[in-house]
Amino acid sequence: MPYILNTENDRQAMLRAIDIESAEKLFSFIPASIKAKEYLLDKGCSEFSALQKIKAQAAKNTTVNEKKSFLGAGWYDHYVPAAVFDIISKPQFLTAYTPYQPECSQGILQAIYEYQTYMCLLTGMDVSNASLFDGASALAESVLMGLRIAKKNKVLVLKGINPQYENVLSTYLGGTTYIIEEVKTIESAISKLDDETACFVFQTPDFFGVINEPDEVISECKKYGIITVNVVNPVSLGILKTPGERDVDIACGEGQPLGAGLNYGGPGFGFMTANIKYVRQMPGRIVGKTLDLDGKTAYCLTLQTREQHIRREKATSNICSNQSLNAITAGVYLALMGSDGLSNVANICYDRAHYLYNRLGEIKDVRFSVKGEFLNEFVWNVKDAFDVLACMSDKGVYAGYLLGNDYPDMKDSVLTCCTEKNSKADIDFFVNKLKEVLDGV
Amino acid sequence: MGCKVIFDITMREKKNSYLPEFSCGYALPEKFKRKELCLPELGELDVIRHYNKLSNKNFSVDTHFYPLGSCTMKYNPKINDYIAGLENFSALHPLQPIDDVQGILEVLYTFQELLCSLTGMSAFTFQPSSGAQGELTGMLIARKFHELNGRRPSKVIVPDTAHGTNPASAAMAGFDTVIVKSNDNGLVDINSLKDIMDESVAAIMLTNPNTLGLFEKDILKIRELADKAGALMYYDGANFNALMGVTTPRMMGFDIIHLNLHKSFSTPHGCGGPGAGVVGVTEKLKDFLPVPIVVKDSGRYRLNYDMKKSVGKLRAFYGNISVLLRAYTYILRLGGDGVKRVSENAVLNANYIKEKLKDDFKAPYDDICMHEVVFSCINQKEKGITALDIAKRLIDRDIHPPTMYFPLLVKEALMVEPTETESKETLDYFIDIMRKINSEVETNPSIIKNAPVTMPVKRVDEVRAVRDMDFRWHKDGD
Structure with a gap:
């Protein structure tokens, strides 16, 4: 039995000490009408079998490391030492x-x-x-x-x-x-x-x-x-x-x-x-x-x-x-990063996000409806944003979060985030793929 | 030895090497910038040594017997942590396209089905991060359910033995709490309940076994009374580990339940969280759960937000996923036979302790207990030794103290929950130590009064902490 140390001998000795013949009897004051008649779940399995089963489920996921991810919207992919x-x-x-x-x-x-x-x-x-x-x-x-x-x-x-x-x-x-x-x-x-x-x-x-x-x-x-x-x-x-x-x-x-x-x-x-x-x-x-x-x-x-x-x-x-x-x-x-490290994280996010923003500005079908200085995230607009995001995902880029999910009047708006994990090369890749998508390639 | 506050460690050169260089030439305009940020600049070895020193000053399940009643400090299997750490789970962003996260959704969906089988409920939400947040969710569900039935009952009944979170959660959901007294056997007094159960009652919140470690034998009568008044039954699942596979909350008559995955399902307590207080409901309350819930349509999993009766959301996104993964692993490992053995062994261990210690420490309710046993130290108190003193003396004997002074009903209470993962050998050690402490009450009371002496600090002046209100480090001279 996993995780239980007591042997049958231990249990018998303990039952004798409390003068009860079986562990079942400890539950005898629970009305019979509300006792489970059979096991409620399938039988347990070995650690190895559980691991195999769950790893097979895990394999059905695609992680952010397998594509270029620019997702944020309240949850950020920063590097953790x-x-x-x-x-x-x-x-x-x-x-x-x-x-x-x-x-x-x-x-x-x-x-x-x-x-x-x-x-x-x-x-x-x-x-x-x-x-x-x-x-x-x-x-x-x-x-x-x-x-x-x-x-x-x-x-x-x-x-x-x-x-x-x-x-x-x-x-x-x-x-x-x-x-x-x-x-x-x-x-x-x-x-x-x-x-x-x-x-x-x-x-x-x-x-x-x-x-x-x-x-x-x-x-x-x-x-x-x-x-x-x-x-x-x-x-x-x-x-x-x-x-x-x-x-x-x-x-x-x-x-x-x-x-x-x-x-x-x-x-x-x-x-x-x-x-x-x-x-x-x-x-x-x-x-x-x-x-x-x-x-x-x-x-x-x-x-x-x-x-x-x-x-x-x-x-x-x-x-x-x-x-x-x-x-x-x-x-x-914070102890590992120190002031210098934390401000660097923020500065790099700013740097990358502004680079991406400016590169997107080169694309004629991209507009920016939300104005104002930003740090690591910004909104851009493109026609049929839902489809564009799906195509971008197929090309290996999580290009952002569709704001139409929350705001009916923003169905062509995308919220995109950069962190220190997005390199300049990733951003160029993003922009090239977006051009392909918008050109119908 | 004391341990320097991290802010007092010698500063190193500012040179952070964890991050890539930045390269694109953009910088934040001055006018948005903060005043200087003053965090210490430390080397990695400084930080590692600091936290290793701190870690050595704590008791934990992996290092000590930790019979903290109501908290279920059982062993936390390492395979659970390993699975939670797999990159294919840990490196998922919650806003990825559904097709890329079918694996984790399958896990959540399967886990939900397992919990339904184990509890008799029809659906679960994974959002609540703790039992208390589960209770709030449950109370909001009860409120909305009654409202949509055209009723506005204003009260929630809780027993005098209830966890403090029960009345606090009911109050947060806008209910007045009404206390039902316990009878001489430590169970809900049915006659008192009859007196207060009427149509103004939205729900009754119960823990079963209750916090005295006793099974509410009249649970079906309570159900009947609630039904007559149109009240819902809420199950505080903090003690579900006593009954897994033996009965289900549904069989006991509950409509809404929470389970503390960090208790019954072995996920580590992490100094006080993160846990998970998943909430299950019966068929008629399914549509009231927080959005989204995981559903399966023709072999594909998705998140369903289209629930018009939903109480709303309790958190951003879906839940404490890495905690859920651990509990899921645990249930798969144990299975139907395993969970039942867990409860049997937990109850056996508690009864063994009770039997062996009841001559030394008063057991106010001398019936078979479930997974935990509450002793009263009133006899020791008469000789000048309190439950607190005994708890502190246990620390000197390498045992984490039981829960003290709870439930409130028992004077000088020590609430002992050994859990199923402890061996007879460990229980015998605890029993032996408790007996020795009891004899020290006569022979050497000062050794109890002065305990602990083996820890980095002696007894801590908690009154002074309230008076001094020192909640953070300040630079010298600030």
Whole structure:
């Protein structure tokens, strides 16, 4: 029997000790009418057989490494140094649980404390929690936090939030009476701010890649006591202006670009940083530094009276387990990259994306409907984009994400991303193949 | 030895060698740039040594017995990690064309079918990243189901033994929670339940076996009461590992369930995630699941977004895929015979511990327990030794402490979950140590009070942490 150490002799000895004749008898108080009469699944198999079976399934996938991939749209294919995998595979990180007992979890706690510091330095904010599930639920939790702080009813969202995040936000607020309203421009955002508004939410770079700076809205929000929530890509903060410099109240986003790899969309992790004055309204675990009885530096989970295991229905959130290992991964990634490495990643993404943008500009059937400076992603337009993308895939290029999936009025718009993994040669290949497709070759 | 914070390690030269040179001549205009980013510049060996030092300061399943009740710290088979790491799974972008990801969709579809067989449910979503997020999903489904039936029940019932996440999740979904008391046997008190079960109740959330490690024998009566009131039954599957292959949540009468794949299905806990809290529902609730779900049309797999009653999405994309792959591998390995043996052995191990320790530590519910056993240290408390003290003393004996002070119903609780993967030898060691600690209560209480002394730090001042509010490193002088 896989993974069970006890022999039949051990089991018999244990049964004798508890004075019961068979293991079956341990379940005798379960009504017979609700007992399974037979095995519910096929019989198990050897490790080798399982491996063969699953490898055969894996072989039916085509990976991003087999084509030239320019897919992003909220999930990014950055290079992850080999040392990251080595560290986060260590059993003392991989197979431990939440550090409830600080004395035998100091390593985990310090690693999370360092992660929290890294996220504060990156975002320019005061305090970070120990992670949330993903970028989308981190936004939902940030808005709920804003609603708790402002004690008002309306959430104003500036267009350009990742559409999946917007969907998750409305799911999370589905059981409440809060109102979410979307505004298309900075001007209309300003005109909609009022005494009923609890939160103003924006993303930068936005879903279309544009670096938008709604500075006027943020300063207007201060007048009304409106909580500002800034969704950001952490890698962009290698070079771009930070939420802290913008003086927002809460920053959040998806941590996947920091060393998590692709894994078909999960796991990454959600991060949240905030102004220190709101720390008691933050959801999730937080690690604090303290002392032990001898006065030595020590770490532990802290401010737990915010949390579900103590406050139950009055907790700041229901979150218990988060995505700790991925948060620690981000810490390791940032430790290896340093300032220089992270800003290089962002600079290279910028460089490559602008090269591609300019090369696409040479093609007469390509237009650019979305204006504004961008970092690693941009929107371009081409007639029959759906078919063009399919042809590009056949020619070995994942040319981008079709925005028509989310926006009915953008059916000919493609969102394309470059990372440091896309070489100049890959980009030239992309452009040549697109010319072939558009020429009907 | 203390370990320097990574920000205090000596800085190396700025020379990052992980990335290709950039080549195309474009640079971000100054006006968009941030103020200087100050992360430490370290060499790879600095980083490796640092994290190796940190890793050595932790207990984990691979290194220590870890009977943390309710958390199911069983062995995490290595083949699962290996499979999750295969490039043909790990190097997939979630927005690739469907034809290029048929393999992973086949895995998800097959996994869904296996979970349906094992639980009696009709469909699953893989989106929730944890049990708590599964609960929120379930409560939102319950809300929408009632609404589309023209009802707006406002309450959710949870037992006084429930995990804290249950009332917190119900509250997030906009429900008021109502507590149902336990009876003297540690089970839901049916008469109390009758008093509060009416048409204002949307759902009852139950863990079975409950957090006292006891099987809710009256589960079918509870089902009847819920049916009469038109309430749904929600199964918190945190303890499903006690019942796999023995019965199913469907047979017990549940409509919506979550399973913690990081508990019952052996995926590693990773210091507190990522896990997966997949949610299953019966036929009548299928259309309410989050979008998308994996479907199969004439031999081809795809993602179905066309579900008008769906509660929406709980996360971007589809789920914690590498966690799902591990659990899928585990189920294929074990099969129908294997999962049943898992539950039998988990329950046997817990009962063995209970039998051997019940003379030393009070077992408030002296019935056969399921996969975990809750002791109360009230007798020790009278002599000045608390459950916390005993937990800390266990650390000195190389054992990760059980869950403390939960469920709230039991005073000075220690909740022990040995899991099926531990040997009799290990259990005997634990039993022996627990007995020795109990005798130390009389003979050497100070050794318990001062524990632990073998760790990098002594007892940690948690009150001070709240007062100091030091959540991040600062540069000297900042």
